[in-house]
Amino acid sequence: xxxxxxxxxxxxxxxxxxxxxxxxxxxxxxxxxxxxxxxxxxxxxxxxxxxxxxxxxxxxxxxxxxxxxxxxxxxxxxxxxxxxxxxxxxxxxxxxxxxxxxxxxxxxxxxxxxxxxxxxxxxxxxxxxxxxxxxxxxxxxxxxxxxxxxxxxxxxxxxxxxxxxxxxxxxxxxxxxxxxxxxxxxxxxxxxxxxxxxxxxxxxxxxxxxxxxxxxxxxxxxxxxxxxxxxxxxxxxxxxxxxxxxxxxxxxxxxxxxxxxxxxxxxxxxxxxxxxxxxxxxxxxxxxxxxxxxxxxxxxxxxxxxxxxxxxxxxxxxxxxxxxxxxxxxxxxxxxxxxxxxxxxxxxxxxxxxxxxxxxxxxxxxxxxxxxxxxxxxxxxxxx
Amino acid sequence: xxxxxxxxxxxxxxxxxxxxxxxxxxxxxxxxxxxxxxxxxxxxxxxxxxxxxxxxxxxxxxxxxxxxxxxxxxxxxxxxxxxxxxxxxxxxxxxxxxxxxxxxxxxxxxxxxxxxxxxxxxxxxxxxxxxxxxxxxxxxxxxxxxxxxxxxxxxxxxxxxxxxxxxxxxxxxxxxxxxxxxxxxxxxxxxxxxxxxxxxxxxxxxxxxxxxxxxxxxxxxxxxxxxxxxxxxxxxxxxxxxxxxxxxxxxxxxxxxxxxxxxxxxxxxxxxxxxxxxxxxxxxxxxxxxxxxxxxxxxxxxxxxxxxxxxxxxxxxxxxxxxxxxxxxxxxxxxxxxxxxxxxxxxxxxxxxxxxxxxxxxx
Amino acid sequence: xxxxxxxxxxxxxxxxxxxxxxxxxxxxxxxxxxxxxxxxxxxxxxxxxxxxxxxxxxxxxxxxxxxxxxxxxxxxxxxxxxxxxxxxxxxxxxxxxxxxxxxxxxxxxxxxxxxxxxxxxxxxxxxxxxxxxxxxxxxxxxxxxxxxxxxxxxxxxxxxxxxxxxxxxx
Numbered sequence: 001x002x003x004x005x006x007x008x009x010x011x012x013x014x015x016x017x018x019x020x021x022x023x024x025x026x027x028x029x030x031x032x033x034x035x036x037x038x039x040x041x042x043x044x045x046x047x048x049x050x051x052x053x054x055x056x057x058x059x060x061x062x063x064x065x066x067x068x069x070x071x072x073x074x075x076x077x078x079x080x081x082x083x084x085x086x087x088x089x090x091x092x093x094x095x096x097x098x099x100x101x102x103x104x105x106x107x108x109x110x111x112x113x114x115x116x117x118x119x120x121x122x123x124x125x126x127x128x129x130x131x132x133x134x135x136x137x138x139x140x141x142x143x144x145x146x147x148x149x150x151x152x153x154x155x156x157x158x159x160x161x162x163x164x165x166x167x168x169x170x171x172x173x174x175x176x177x178x179x180x181x182x183x184x185x186x187x188x189x190x191x192x193x194x195x196x197x198x199x200x201x202x203x204x205x206x207x208x209x210x211x212x213x214x215x216x217x218x219x220x221x222x223x224x225x226x227x228x229x230x231x232x233x234x235x236x237x238x239x240x241x242x243x244x245x246x247x248x249x250x251x252x253x254x255x256x257x258x259x260x261x262x263x264x265x266x267x268x269x270x271x272x273x274x275x276x277x278x279x280x281x282x283x284x285x286x287x288x289x290x291x292x293x294x295x296x297x298x299x300x301x302x303x304x305x306x307x308x309x310x311x312x313x314x315x316x317x318x319x320x321x322x323x324x325x326x327x328x329x330x331x332x333x334x335x336x337x338x339x340x341x342x343x344x345x346x347x348x349x350x351x352x353x354x355x356x357x358x359x360x361x362x363x364x365x366x367x368x369x370x371x372x373x374x375x376x377x378x379x380x381x382x383x384x
Numbered sequence: 385x386x387x388x389x390x391x392x393x394x395x396x397x398x399x400x401x402x403x404x405x406x407x408x409x410x411x412x413x414x415x416x417x418x419x420x421x422x423x424x425x426x427x428x429x430x431x432x433x434x435x436x437x438x439x440x441x442x443x444x445x446x447x448x449x450x451x452x453x454x455x456x457x458x459x460x461x462x463x464x465x466x467x468x469x470x471x472x473x474x475x476x477x478x479x480x481x482x483x484x485x486x487x488x489x490x491x492x493x494x495x496x497x498x499x500x501x502x503x504x505x506x507x508x509x510x511x512x513x514x515x516x517x518x519x520x521x522x523x524x525x526x527x528x529x530x531x532x533x534x535x536x537x538x539x540x541x542x543x544x545x546x547x548x549x550x551x552x553x554x555x556x557x558x559x560x561x562x563x564x565x566x567x568x569x570x571x572x573x574x575x576x577x578x579x580x581x582x583x584x585x586x587x588x589x590x591x592x593x594x595x596x597x598x599x600x601x602x603x604x605x606x607x608x609x610x611x612x613x614x615x616x617x618x619x620x621x622x623x624x625x626x627x628x629x630x631x632x633x634x635x636x637x638x639x640x641x642x643x644x645x646x647x648x649x650x651x652x653x654x655x656x657x658x659x660x661x662x663x664x665x666x667x668x669x670x671x672x673x674x675x676x677x678x679x680x681x682x683x684x685x686x687x688x689x690x691x692x693x694x695x696x697x698x699x700x701x702x703x704x705x706x707x708x709x710x711x712x713x714x715x716x717x718x719x720x721x722x723x724x725x726x727x728x729x730x731x732x733x734x735x736x737x738x739x740x741x742x743x744x745x746x747x
Numbered sequence: 748x749x750x751x752x753x754x755x756x757x758x759x760x761x762x763x764x765x766x767x768x769x770x771x772x773x774x775x776x777x778x779x780x781x782x783x784x785x786x787x788x789x790x791x792x793x794x795x796x797x798x799x800x801x802x803x804x805x806x807x808x809x810x811x812x813x814x815x816x817x818x819x820x821x822x823x824x825x826x827x828x829x830x831x832x833x834x835x836x837x838x839x840x841x842x843x844x845x846x847x848x849x850x851x852x853x854x855x856x857x858x859x860x861x862x863x864x865x866x867x868x869x870x871x872x873x874x875x876x877x878x879x880x881x882x883x884x885x886x887x888x889x890x891x892x893x894x895x896x897x898x899x900x901x902x903x904x905x906x907x908x909x910x911x912x913x914x915x916x917x
Contacts, residue, residue, distance in 0.1 A: 467814025
């Protein structure tokens with residue numbers, strides 16, 4: 001039978017467009033040391049390190065875990081590298097959690113990062129491949145057509161995307177670690193920003209960030225730290241092929257299956273009523289209403305209505321991305337882990353200004369590839 | 385080692401068996417098939433061996449490297465070789481498939497699921513390995529110098545000679561034996577029977593490493609099915625059990641390491657319990673001949689142990705699959721009754737920086 | 748006459764440039780070769796899955812849902828439907844097309860999967876979902892086994908496809 005597992009320490013860097021004050025090792029250590037301090041532990045207390053990041057080409061280091069082993073105190077220990085595209089920060093957290101729940105280790109440090117300024121992620125995402133037309137213009141070019149399909153399918157008014165862009169940036173003002181702090185953000189500012197991938201404007205897209213996230217996970221008999229543990233109530237991954245005949249790219253089955261699995265483990269039957277706060281991977285504004293439907297927070301076609309009604313705002317009944325989300329900080333490899341980490345902060349009551357009062361159960365979600373890889377966890381302040 | 389890890393070593397583990405293994409023919413350059421086409425027959429075979437389908441699988445994990453293929457997300461389309469529909473729990477590590485196997489094994493320990501598919505594809509032919517592998521090094525101090533992996537291995541071989549722990553004759557003997565053994569491996573890429581004296585007339589590639597002490601450049605793929613609980617017995621009359629499994633990493637800087645020893649292998653071997661019983665066969669991922677000597681010492685293997693009956697990485701070295709293949713080859717020796725207890729090893733990084741040890745037992 | 752000479756005065760080194768150039772040879776494989784040979788003849792060749800019967804273009808060799816080889820070639824027409832699209836207006840390193848341009852998912856008649864195509868000969872604000880488009884090929888003597896053989900797609904002049912006919916391909 002699986003062991004209980006909890007988050008007992010969290011750490012993240014100040015995310016910025018260029019962290020030229022630190023090396024890659026310095027960046028990951030900044031987050032890792034903070035997580036260790038939060039857990040009241042030192043490097044020697046850690047049994048294993050699990051690290052994740054997006055494609056190696058983003059920085060130009062092949063298998064960077066080799067170079068980072070000493071910086072993360074991993075020498076003499078197991079060190080494991082995860083790569084599942086954009087969902088990697090989430091799946092890295094889950095691989096680390098499984099090393100605890102399987103009974104193999106007692107305390108695992110997990111870290112995810114991206115130092116986008118070290119290379120050119122747009123280039124790396126658009127590396128010309130000889131058998132494909134040279135059309136792809138980064139992730140936005142890939143996802144914009146699916147957003148258009150959602151708009152057509154749901155009949156959502158075109159201003160919904162701008163509402164999400166404004167809401168998440170206002171939330172980011174409460175988060176000192178967020179990359180974008182735009183105190184003057186409003187609908188007009190988003191509308192006036194450059195159209196990049198029609199229908200997506202500049203301010204409806206995530207920034208390019210340098211940053212890292214880290215967590216310490218522990219077994220029930222190895223808890224420490226001054227904040228209460230955030231217990232894992234459910235965790236799941238799902239994948240489906242990138243392209244296949246009849247694939248629903250707006251509302252992928254893998255996402256629906258993954259959330260059904262994680263809710264079943266957590267005993268959740270009505271996510272909107274039973275989840276206090278959620279951090280969901282929304283790199284482009286429209287993915288909030290799309291994922292509201294995919295995650296079962298409402299009926300199909302109604303996601304945009306929740307956004308419009310303010311249900312996902314900080315004061316709403318289902319606050320989404322109170323940290324500012326991916327729209328405010330996007331160190332790609334770490335973006336998924338930041339979702340997982342932020343919900344740990346919420347149920348531990350350590351989220352500061354963006355804390356939702358009384359948050360006891362929270363959902364973290366990450367997705368990657370062509371909306372085909374999903375990883376999720378549900379955390380609670382009560383032991384399951 | 386922390387107290388926690390020490391207790392973990394002796395903890396009772398859920399028995400997990402290697403129910404099936406398959407690999408492609410290993411070749412210098414497979415210019416006929418893309419990654420999906422390389423993998424598809426291997427995945428089909430690993431299922432057909434035990435009469436199952438993808439629907440019997442609870443979890444999938446793969447290992448591969450984008451830099452070898454020359455494009456980001458190379459693992460994404462590789463998944464099309466399996467057909468993950470309806471959606472399946474699935475994960476990927478940018479490491480050798482042996483580590484993907486470790487992730488799947490860890491998940492099976494929880495007792496929630498019973499079967500996993502692990503696969504890896506290693507296509508080394510599209511680019512220049514000497515340049516690509518230089519990018520594994522410290523990006524500030526080492527990678528800008530573009531040291532190639534053969535030169536780094538030669539530094540290690542030189543250190544071994546200087547320490548009196550090995551000689552060029554020893555390296556040639558390992559190469560000669562490995563490629564002779566590879567004659568009985570239908571998937572081997574380099575197999576021949578050449579005596580040591582002849583090999584020693586080879587040119588140096590990077591002194592003290594002569595041509596024969598280097599691995600070939602290989603394209604290849606491999607797949608494995610893991611089973612636990614009732615499925616382990618259902619799918620095999622004589623299951624091959626994983627009785628110990630661990631991996632460890634060393635520091636990166638070559639100057640801070642004793643290159644003539646492998647403490648990470650020794651520690652992994654200790655946790656995996658290699659010394660808890662006699663070892664009949666060892667399949668070691670030693671891409672360079674001299675590395676077999678370092679690993680043999682670290683694993684505490686005596687001269688009675690048969691090492692690399694498949695020919696090892698000197699016979700075929702599909703990077704990212706070669707480690708998983710070692711485990712598959714060791715399991716095959718137990719399944720065939722040639723061995724009762726075996727150890728398999730996989731490595732990653734320059735000069736054996738990271739090492740994985742898997743102990744296998746029959747019944 | 749440089750005043751700043753000590754390490755303290757010069758401050759930290761914040762950037763270290765290491766140019767990386769790597770060359771790769773790609774292997775299209777059996778199924779993509781059929782597609783590429785088709786392009787060389789000025790036509791789209793798809794492949795049918797023997798299990799589900801769906802037609803993939805280009806096929807990468809397997810049916811992504813069944814995991815079995817696609818083997819039967821299917822000649823497809825030159826005309827298809829824009830299922831969805833975006834207008835790219837962002838410059839990036841290595842870009843070869845002048846912005847803004849229309850990047851569309853084109854579902855060829857007879858295929859069960861759309862692929863990404865460039866739409867030209869129409870103002871970017873006139874593109875719409877459901878538009879019928881046709882491929883414009885390079886001159887016959889310029890045809891090669893590559894997607895460069897397809898210059899772009901353009902409106903075919905037919906009435907737009909009904910949403911119901913392509914909504915399952917979004």
